[in-house]
Amino acid sequence: MMLKIWGLRLLETLDLSGISKCSISLEIVDAPRLSHLVMPMSTRLPDWVGKVKSLRTLRGFILPMDSLEGIIGLGELTALSDLKFYFPNRCTGLSKAAWMTALSTSLDKLGNLKQLRVDSFEHVALQADALSSLSPPFRNLELLDLQYGCTFSRVPRWMGHLHNLRELFIGVKQVLQEDVAFIGTWMPSLILSLRIPGVLTERIVIGGSTGFPVLRWFLFDCDGVSFLTFEAGAMPALRELELALDADQWDKAAPAGLQHLPSLETITTWRECYTSKQKAAGSALIMSVFQEAADTLPTRPKFNLCTKVRRRPTEED
Structure with missing residues (x-):
């Protein structure tokens, strides 16, 4: 299911954690006040996540196995105080060393957690x-x-x-x-x-x-x-x-x-x-x-x- 959030400039909280057995692809555009984003655990961390710099809560995403862009983007969310994510059971298309290095670099930047x-x-x-x-x-x-x-x-x-x-x-x-x-x-x-x-x-x-x-x-x-x-x-x-x-x-x-x-x-x-x-x-x-x-x-x-x-x-x- 593709979920698009467009132009909700006053939106502060989006909590979809109650949805189960449903694959969600999320796209958020122009939601400058979004502070709390909670998703079902099967949701792939999107590549664009680093653009939502207002986020203070981010929960439920599984880290992608074949891309570093979203993981690197985590390091841009310096306002985060509450972070929960899921590890995949293996890396696909990437070396684990590169994957872990990207994650370490991003976590090093999150000083408000x-x-x-x-x-x-x-x-x-x-x-x-x-x-x-x-x-x-x-x-x-x-x-x-x-x-x-x-x-x-x-x-x-x-x-x-x-x-x-x-x-x-x-x-x-x-x-x-x-x-x-x-x-x-x-x-x-x-x-x-x-x-x-x-x-x-x-x-x-x-x-x-x-x-x-x-x-x-x-x-x-x-x-x-x-x-x-x-x-x-x-x-x-x-x-x-x-x-x-x-x-x-x-x-x-x-x-x-x-x-x-x-x-x-x-x-x-x-x-x-x-x-x-x-x-x-x-x-x-x-x-x-x-x-x-x-x-x-x-x-x-x-x-x-x-x-x-x-x-x-x-x-x-």
Whole structure:
């Protein structure tokens, strides 16, 4: 469907996110006050997007796989404060290096961002180490969600400049103790979600010296749950601990040191599953392990087993 917006000089918001299963080609001409543009997730980012310099919100577009013009145009939208886009599952007709370089260059110019979300179009997380070299100017960023759109080999060091960050969602292949200390010391987030694909090679120890003094919600998405250890003084404000796991790959244990979380009110376990049969398998053991752990804690947190379908992204080849 071709949608043309002509001469609506007073138009400020265009939200078509409720449209589903419909391919839209959008053309906007002469809408100088357009500030908020939200589209269905299947909509291709148009080449002309850089001309709509009044935009402060841009959500829903999938980055093109065969062109750099729209991606380069993102860098012209310096008024943006809220950006959400989708990665394709592969590049077509372009080298991934050129594609990522163009994206990095554009993101480097968006100094007013407060919210940045990156998701995947077909549940495929792109290897995003090319973005680790960013020197982002968005020092006022409050929300950064990269968890299901891409995966880093290590925690990018530029994140240490995001001192106003309140919510962080990230996928990282390898987390070392120095990364834990780095996140906890430099990013005083109230919400942290950490996805670790693959097998952990060393313990993740969170202690009083690590930081996280104001963290209230923590999601740990990893099957090696027993590798997560809390020491005295860890996460003193944490109220909600969520653990996402695959029952077939889970190491059949709860995190160590839960008794050191003095404000813990709720423990929730999410099953990574796709069918009702998978939901049923292993639920009794999960209930047993985590309910027993919750019952022994001084704060007596409530335990929830969530059986809603939750899918991890497939890692890019």
